Amino acid sequence: KxxxxxxxxxxxxxxxxxxxxxxxxxxxxxxVSWYQQxxxxxxxxxFEYFSETQRNKGNFxxxxxxxxxxxxxxxxxxxxxxxxxxxxYLCASSLAVHSNTEAFFGQGxxxxxx
Amino acid sequence: xKEVEQDPGPLSVPEGAIVSLNCTxxxxxxxxxxxxxxxxxxxxxxxxxxxSSGNKEDGRFTAQVDKSSKYISLFIRDSQPSDSATYLxxxxxxxxxxxxxxxxxxxxxx
Numbered sequence: 550k551x552x553x554x555x556x557x558x559x560x561x562x563x564x565x566x567x568x569x570x571x572x573x574x575x576x577x578x579x580x581v582s583w584y585q586q587x588x589x590x591x592x593x594x595x596f597e598y599f600s601e602t603q604r605n606k607g608n609f610x611x612x613x614x615x616x617x618x619x620x621x622x623x624x625x626x627x628x629x630x631x632x633x634x635x636x637x638y639l640c641a642s643s644l645a646v647h648s649n650t651e652a653f654f655g656q657g658x659x660x661x662x663x
Numbered sequence: 664x665k666e667v668e669q670d671p672g673p674l675s676v677p678e679g680a681i682v683s684l685n686c687t688x689x690x691x692x693x694x695x696x697x698x699x700x701x702x703x704x705x706x707x708x709x710x711x712x713x714x715s716s717g718n719k720e721d722g723r724f725t726a727q728v729d730k731s732s733k734y735i736s737l738f739i740r741d742s743q744p745s746d747s748a749t750y751l752x753x754x755x756x757x758x759x760x761x762x763x764x765x766x767x768x769x770x771x772x773x
Contacts, residue, residue: 553706584761592707592751592763605760639706652761654706 551576553642553655561661567628570658574621574642580604581623582652583615586637595638598623599645627660635662666690669752669764677772682739686752686764689733693754693762696728698737701749701766710750711737742771 554573562568574581582605583595594607598617615625621642627634637659641652669686676682684698694715699707711726713719713735719726727736735754739746752764 582761591765592753592761594760594762597759605758607760641706652709654708656704656706 553640553653555638555640555655555658557658558656559659559661561663562630563663564630564632566630567626568630568660569624569626570638570640570660572623572625572640572642572655574623574640575653578642578644578653579621580643580645581617581621582641582643583623583625584639584641585609586639586657587635592639595625630662632662634660636660664689665765666762667752667754667764669767671765671767673768673770675770675772676742678742678744680742680771682737682742682746682769682771684737684739684750684752684767684769686735686754687733688735688754688762690754690756690762691730691733692756693730694757695755695759696726696735697753697761698724698726699751699753699763701751703748707751744771744773746771 556571580599582597586592597605601617612628617623637657639657641654643652667688696713698711701707713728716730723740725738747770749766749768751766753761
């Protein structure tokens, strides 16, 4: 079966702009989590969505937001981009909420802010 | 100090050697422990999952958790060049927010 699909794979944006990233989970999976991966901070949890509701949130500023649609697809948005937002953004899907032990990751979206 | 500490390496071993990876952590509430493998330009792939303390074996992989020492390990036996990747430890408490280590880059030389 198809894996987790993230689009786009690469993105270049300018400081101050906003960006929207998309994640399509594995068919049947209803939970989607987002992570930011940088060389300095490693992988950091952003938020988790299940049944169109945010169920968990990491320690990121309000510029980072997300949503989930009825078909479980999820988007995350970053407003007023800063150079430090350059990172690999990873999405992971799982069958149920809070099931991190069974999470499958996508290949990520590489965001570069210039 | 980070919640999860992991030596980034790099670690280089000959084919067939045992690879030993470890992480330490400070949050005593962590109960779920995982190891992920990440190849270049790919997302992490779950290798092993352990709940609370103990050992778990899966083929060439063995995961160990010592909660009293706040120390977890991953051993890869009979290492292959295809095992060359970055290995990430991850853990969570009952809040299910995963905390990751920095990742250790491993190269297995043919």
